[in-house]
Amino acid sequence: MTDPEIASPSAFPEPSVLATHSAATVRPVHDEFHGDLLEVSMGPQHPSTHGVFRMVVTLDGEVIVKLKPVFGYLHRNHEKLGENTTYLGSMPYTDRLDYLCSMTNNWAYALAVEKLAGQPVPERAEYVRVILAEMTRLVNHMCLVGFLFNDLGTSFTPLLYAFREREKFIDLFESLSGSRMMCNFQRFGGCRANPSPEWLGAVSKLVDGFPKFLDEYEQLLTGNEILLARTQGVGCLSPELAVQAGITGPMLRASGVGYDIRKADGYGIYPRFDFRVPIGAHGDTYDRYMMRILEMRESVKILQQALRDIPAGPVMDPKSRLRNFRPKPGEAYGRIEGPKGEIGFYLISDGSPNPLRYRVRAPSFVNLTVIEDMCLGRTVADSVVILGSVDIVLGEVDR
Amino acid sequence: MENLEQIRDRLLARFPGAEVTLINNPGPSAQHSLLLGLAQAREIALFLRDDPALRLDYCSNATGIDWPAKEFTDVVRTPVKDAAGATLRILEEKTKRVTPGFLEVVYHLYSMEKKHGPVVIRLRTGNRTDQVTVPSLTPVWRSCDFQEREIFDLYGVNFEGHHDLRRILMWDGFKDHPMRKDYVAPDDYEWEPTPHGAVLEKAKAHYPAPPPATVP
């Protein structure tokens, strides 16, 4: 139902000469015919911005002429806190970064510290970390798809189906780590507790039943004509601009760039598993939705392989130290493929128990760079959907 | 990917006037970095991005670091011997050496096309007070847009050539740069009688009299 020639965003700005970027794509604003432009502030108190995020939108009728993201409302200077507590003390705070995927945040931080201190990790811990990371990816993608459909105007039905499945995974996290969302489970050199065989059995049973839920979900939504109309061709992002703007995760792969850190860096034991990385062709909101669905199917494959050949043994390296852990002076940048994109920790140690510099590279923060490029020329209703497809969590954006 | 020394030599060959020095990383992660002079930083960055062998088209992370001025006291001990060779007393000369502080911006570059690992480049400002300008790399990699604004906001590094340099996390009226080591937090704590020391003293100093006991 969309008219291709509807005011689609003008030619993508030539990335190299950026200085003229903002002027080139904004139409002459105040000429006679336009009448006065309407400046609307969407957020920070708005039903569909995910958390305290604000977009100052300049509207000409329904069409967006200018869009400035404003955030920082949830800024609690996470990095200064990191500099004032010990390495172990920062671990529970990493749960609060992207509060939907605490396991992957913990793993990224643990990976960076292990790279900083050269700490080996036992075999079983690597498998447990892959299992937990892929479970977190499923949980996060379910949340994203649910919220995206809420922005599109369904009355909570897809969201509640997705949350019904998410609850089962969250309960497994709780029975393993003690808390549903704030797991604080990884330590430098392994995991805090050893998952019992019953727990692993419960995970494999849940994972085997997951594709059935996905099929029902796709039957409800993927073919829906209104969804096709509302999302295809909306918020297109060209591959060049995506790479140039440092977009990572499903949003990048939806634009056709097949870059997945699990394949590129091969950290942990990912090279042992065979899984495929789906790529989109148009880079619009529909592709980003389908990326998440296809990635969920790939994660199920990885989980089944990991659960099949997880070895026995300890999950914590005997030489790892909990208290007064002083890595030798140096710096390290560790990164993993989080559900939202590349989440990385850059640590500089000067031999003391507190890190000299503790930097978090949050995927949502960088993925927001192109929100204006995607929304120019679209209507207000589209901007809400495009923001939903970018999948931001304000705990991570504001740090 | 070729190692850092080869890249440095190619850069020196390509840009004769540039200062490109290799900074060694003592830690086990062995992620060494290249310190670039500010004059030709942007040309070098463009070269790193467009060179067919490197193709570092993705700047994953831009970080600000505050290196405050450090004081070293070198102690030189010269034993004073009497004629018979027995040491009478040791003469200690303490020489105070102060290394000037500076602000540093670190960029981690990756290649999405060739999928090879981090090349770390560092830019350093003159000092921490007036010479705090660094050429912005946002025109080269647009992913540094928000991250450079965050460094400007939290460290005070001024990025020349950035198309929209404003504060990003703190509110616009904020004056100081919170992530600097010598930042003093404002003393506007609400009365939070948590048992713990630091907060308690600061709160007591702020409010001499505790609030009237609230009826439970």
Added chain:
Amino acid sequence: MLGTGIIKGLAVTAKNFVGSFYDPARLVTVEYPEKQIPIPENYRNFPFLVHEGDDPIATLRCVACKICENECPPQCIYIVAERDEKGKVLKKPKIFDIDIAVCMSCQICVEVCPFDAIKMDQHFEIAAGNRFEGLLLHREQLAKPNSYYQKIHPTEAAEVDAMLTAMKARQAAEKSAKAKPAPATQTPPPAA
């Protein structure tokens, strides 16, 4: 053909509507006060102090070594050790406060405590009338018997008790061995 996607979607909602009457998987709400989900064993809420004997304060395992106070990231634990009349520090906490308004139940204090004196509780209905005094738990409210600990964390409690009895046996053996040749020396507290 236009409309088939919508019809398939309607079919899914209908299946869920009909399913919610007979299929438990399709009606997932647990009506809280009447019916409650069994709490998993590893669930952790706020810390509590373990004591062995019947007199809670005297038989606390905590020796006021303040390791947990230093390691706690939000620093919500406040310990003042007991002193006898001559001012010598006794191995008992005179004040042991945890401000559960600040505590984020991250369980680091449990990991770093060398004496297994502090464990995570599973009691979560703790609303209080006052934000300051109401949520500041003192030593008396925190102390709970070891039997309670065995009730809420059975497997973990079993390991801890086994480890403690083994250590006491070892200490007794060393003491008896040392008692014969020379007066018994205070064996150092078990290493971290």
Added chain:
Amino acid sequence: MTAALILIALLILGSTAVAMSLRNLIHSALLLVLSWMGIAAFYLWAGAEFVAFAQVLVYAGAVSMIVLFAVLLTRRSRADLSIAPASLRRAVAGVLAGGATAGVLTLAVLRTNLQIAPSAAPTVTVQQLGLELIGPQVASVLVVGVILTVALLGAVVLAASDRNDGKEDAP
């Protein structure tokens, strides 16, 4: 029956008079709609149900929207609201125009022989109305149809020409 007639007449005349006197354009537009409703009530009183409901549907439904949209979209800047200073020439022209129309109207009313309608007006069913329109009156129906399409095409052309100076098309 005449009591109802007087009431309806008062409603129509009263609302149009107040509509002209108000400063707030939106209020006067809404009072205008009230007067159209009054006319529909008059038709009902006269027993012509079809015309009454057509009147409500067309006027209260669509024409009122056009009037309100026109009021909203015209650029009411302060400048053009000030009425030119009262001059004699303008007053004379006003009186002449008013007098001429009043004369024509009274002439028309006097010339027609008004009989008081019999108590029960003949109920004309919609079917007879339809057959009448398609049968003898078919010419007038076609003419009205042509006029409407021409008006519609004119509006489209007008709207299209305004639009394509610089902007593709608003969604």
Added chain:
Amino acid sequence: MNAPANTNSLLERAPVMIRDWIIGFFPESLRWPVGALLAIAAMLAVFGLVFAFLTLAERKLLGRAQNRPGPNRSGLPFFRGTKLFGLTQPFADAVKMLTKEDIVPRAADHLLHFLAPVLVVAFALMTFAVIPYGRQLVAVDIDAGVLYFFAAGAATELAIFMAGWASHNKYSLIGAMRALAQLISYELPLLLSVVPVVMLAGTLSPTKIVEAQANVPGGLIPHWHVFTPWGAVGFAIFMVAALAEANRSPFDLPEGESELVAGHLTEYSGFKYALFFMAEYFGMIGLTGMGATLFLGGWQAPCAFLEFIPSYLWFGVKMLSLILFMMWIRATLLRLRIDQLTRLAWKFLVPLALINLGTAAFWSRTDSWSGPLQFVRWAIALALIVVPFVVIGRRLTAGLAPRTYRYAT
């Protein structure tokens, strides 16, 4: 009224008998006004209750479709522990709505701000006057009843504009403009889908239309308009347009909460908001009632021997099933964007409705065909429907299809 013999069962004539019994107490001159007042009171009571329990049904149906039980906590005021599966929920909501503070913005146009909800509910109620609920159960039997129904429906736009304009708020003005665009662009398909029914029934009076769909004594197949090709298409278009007129699910754009907060309802709270809410439900009841009357044979029983069940029950079943269908749609579908919504109306529904006029004309002309010609007649009619549907449908969804994806090497 060619009512067949066996309709004089007690239940069938009960409402009319009660009315005549009450009227009997009054002198002749007062008979008419009292009858009218009685009809009004009955309708308000019945539809007031139906509205209350429709809100509960909607929340229960939505809940069950989302794997949760829906409201089941509200009990009786003095019996503490009773749990009545949420039956008293509507009354609890009513009390809440009454006690909520009614805030009127200072800069608002107080007269219009107050008048808007009143008019919205008034026009919605006026449409109930002409719907035939039972054999003799129609409040006012006007000859041009259908036209009256759509005239009253069209007047609600005026009230929505008043609400949007009087709130003096940027969001509610945009919301009001959207609502008007939607209502006006969907009035046309609504009326066009009704024209074939009026054309073939030969009358604008709802009672006569229902009688046109009476079933042949002893016949088994119902003679409702929906079972003719042009009737099915007309009914489909009518239902889609009814969804839009009542601001229901895929078209609940004015209060698109994810974009413009609450559209023209932003500045309303307390009982005025409840009035708008009630007007939406009355609109839904009215539209489904008229839909049932025009296409599903109003109070006609599906076949002759089922006529012992009173006619108003048949009408109730049909109307409620259509309303439940609307709620089912709300539980599933996403919301359309404003330009897609208007494009759907002008470029899809209006052309199909016009072509449907052609099929209806063809259908009525070929009434006399019989035997094998019946199949030819049905074939031509179906072709006249399916071909434009597919052609316009394909042009409408040009370039939109579920995609297949490749994987990175």
